[in-house]
Amino acid sequence: MRLKILLTGKNRKIIKDLEKRLEMDRHYATVKCEPYKTALFDLTFQELPKVIIICLGDETAETVRAYDVLRDALRRERCTVIVIANAEDEKFFIRFTKLERMFFLSRPVSMSVLYEKLEQIEKELLLRQERNLSEFREYVNEKQGTAHPGKQILVVDDDSEQLIHIKELLEEFYEVTLVKSGKDAFRFLAKKKPDLVLLDYLMPEMDGPEVLRKMRSKEEYKEIPVIFLTGVTEKSKVLQTLTQLRPQGYIIKPAKKSKLVAKIIEILG
Numbered sequence: 001m002r003l004k005i006l007l008t009g010k011n012r013k014i015i016k017d018l019e020k021r022l023e024m025d026r027h028y029a030t031v032k033c034e035p036y037k038t039a040l041f042d043l044t045f046q047e048l049p050k051v052i053i054i055c056l057g058d059e060t061a062e063t064v065r066a067y068d069v070l071r072d073a074l075r076r077e078r079c080t081v082i083v084i085a086n087a088e089d090e091k092f093f094i095r096f097t098k099l100e101r102m103f104f105l106s107r108p109v110s111m112s113v114l115y116e117k118l119e120q121i122e123k124e125l126l127l128r129q130e131r132n133l134s135e136f137r138e139y140v141n142e143k144q145g146t147a148h149p150g151k152q153i154l155v156v157d158d159d160s161e162q163l164i165h166i167k168e169l170l171e172e173f174y175e176v177t178l179v180k181s182g183k184d185a186f187r188f189l190a191k192k193k194p195d196l197v198l199l200d201y202l203m204p205e206m207d208g209p210e211v212l213r214k215m216r217s218k219e220e221y222k223e224i225p226v227i228f229l230t231g232v233t234e235k236s237k238v239l240q241t242l243t244q245l246r247p248q249g250y251i252i253k254p255a256k257k258s259k260l261v262a263k264i265i266e267i268l269g
Helices: 012-026 037-047 061-077 087-096 111-131 160-170 182-191 208-217 232-245 257-268
Strands: 004-009 029-033 051-055 080-085 101-106 152-156 175-179 196-200 226-230 249-252
Touching: 004 012, 004 037, 012 029, 012 051, 012 111, 029 037, 037 061, 037 160, 051 061, 061 087, 080 087, 080 111, 101 111, 152 160, 152 182, 160 175, 160 257, 175 182, 182 208, 196 208, 196 257, 208 226, 208 232, 226 232, 226 257, 232 249, 249 257
Parallel strands: 004 029, 004 051, 051 080, 080 101, 152 175, 152 196, 196 226, 226 249
Antiparallel strands: none
């Protein structure tokens, strides 16, 4: 198995050195990503890396929190996160991150130690495929590692900024899963039944009304409450759809926290 590795972080020098060594020495497929929420969110969806290496530089609390957007990728794809940092950076990162599991590797980077870990990951991935088994020795953030007791909300929107915005509004109260298309929504529904779906009205390929029609046509999904997310210009169309498909309501984007939470409480209690 050839690992796909995503390199990100504020330490561009280390990223450049790692990219060169990983490709030359071991022929790993690498992709670089700017350490910003939307860029990280989009690239993890597109590339589906199995390893994400974060090279810490001159971090602030805000820049550390940007990496929290990787939580969905870690849960969805079972990625491994490796953080390259000195002792001071490591403490700072742990203080502000919401990532639940990661490995730390000290600077200056020992390539032999890194290669040993990557080989272990490759072997574990092969074992997981064969036996669905994972035995990583991991750092566990005890503050963030507990399961969220709230309801499960599935958010479907092709706009990454909207997805991140809604997750930030709701993650205090609910377990939130993000997907970027109707196709991805049905892949998730096949595995897990959420308590509510927030559904973008306008999307390419399969729009919100089409997704809702398919949900209503399937016995296992037809009782799941759905709220449309819509722009002001689409309001009249949405009102027509309300009478035809009978979703549980709609919210105008960009969503306000008070209105969104109030609507969800109205439906779920």
